[in-house]
Amino acid sequence: MARSHCEQIRAGRECAGGASLADITTLARAVAELVHDGDSVALEGFTHLIPMAAGQEIIRQRRRDLTLIRMTPDLIYDQMIGAGCASALVFSWGGNPGGGSLHRMREAMQDGWPGPLRIEEHSHAGMANRYAAGASGLPFAVMRGYTGTDLVEHTATIATVTCPFTGEVLTAVPALNPDVGIIHAQRADRRGNIQMWGITGVQKEVVLASRRSLVTVEEIVDTLDPVPGAVVLPDWAVTAVAVAPRGAYPSYAQGYYDRDNAAYRAWDEVSRDRDRFAAWLSDNVYGTVSS
């Protein structure tokens, strides 16, 4: 079987023995290669480093029937759901932080437009634990949570487990192992080692839990100088790396640019109306190419 583009890139990098590679791959090629119709896809980033450019490239390539997974579906999932990419959503808090509601997501949930959206709803602690189990190669996670809430009744992926040592009944949630995990990081080196800092949420976990992974970065540098508190993902743990400058905008990339709070506020108006949203998509996504 022919090797995929990303596999070829990886093989090439190994053969090159650390030789300089200016562009590891492009965002368009990475999405074409890694994200397929029907996949489960997790784009993570907690307010910070949200992979907006990658999400918009998925819209541009008109992927369909995706199961979108994300703790905090915000503008990017509102856009992907409104554009018709998703048939299911696994999440724990869906809102426009500080900016209002996600009207595309709400319309899909309440009225099934542009198509029905199945939902699987959790808490943040549950989602974080599900990714951690996925990253750890375990079938489920054990936690203290959900007990007494109505989420237990409506979400099939919340159960109980009895501790074999103490007999205590605890909550169990199944591992998340997305087909594709996508994150945005500050930078990578030329081998594809990833470095990110500031609020890094569940990004390490989602990359390690996913079958394939894509990391978009602000820039590629010769050397990853140490940054306090930084998370480093070694190149061999990541499937593909693509440069996407300002790829988290209008969220922020610590050390690169601030959150554009005005853009979050402005989204409420765009998202509220189907036609206005369609025009926005046409001008800002379909009518443009990724960097």
Next chain:
Amino acid sequence: MTAGTTRDWTADEMMTVAAARALQGRRVCFVGIGQPSMAANLARRTHSPDLCLIYESGPIGAKPTVPPLSIGDGELAETADTVVSCVEIFNYWLQPGRIEVGFLGAAQLDRYANINTTVIGSDYRKPTVRLPGAGGAPEIAANCGEVFVVLRQLKRSFVERVDFVTSVGYGDGPGSRERLGLRGKGPTLVITDLGILRPDPDTCELTLTAVHPGIAVADVLEVTGWPLKVSPDLTTTEAPTEAELTVLRDLAARRTQSTQEG
């Protein structure tokens, strides 16, 4: 303020000031999204400069100069003592009961202080209004030493029984938390724009224990969706001080400015 003078503060300001005061003497607070964040930051900037603020996005010991618009603002990470992963925040810090106070908002709250932030309407699959959902709240409500809730008191938000239990208060009443194995005390204080409610120690029912200046008990009963009990020791909240209002308005102005910057 003397009787008869026009008050120079709003009901929302009174609510935030009262919520901030509740944190006096506390060491560690897990801060929920929305109203709680402003109150927690007001507390830190007035009487409790050493209050450790923890946000579910990962910052521990955040000291923002601009109140965050979201709970993952860069300011939180830049000013924090440390920033940890979401898995760590929930598993190492929240779950074992290390956090003294959890501070939450709510869309709906009921007689037994159960919280709804999921859906309005009786059908989960066909809601009248879809709300953002749980976020960190269910485990904050379960595992913090105690929980404070801050929200405006309206007929649609103060209901006999929430449409959806997102986060458990006192469940069905006395003994519920114990039966469920919830280890924290649950909501011990509810601060609204009209007054303060606390659970009755015997029945767990939320009871009006204070009204804010200028608010009559009848005003509160009018917008409460169940026959609200009033404490025999009802007090009146002290009006916001000049100092509290100055700091609060400065924080609010900074946040407004940050939302307008492009």
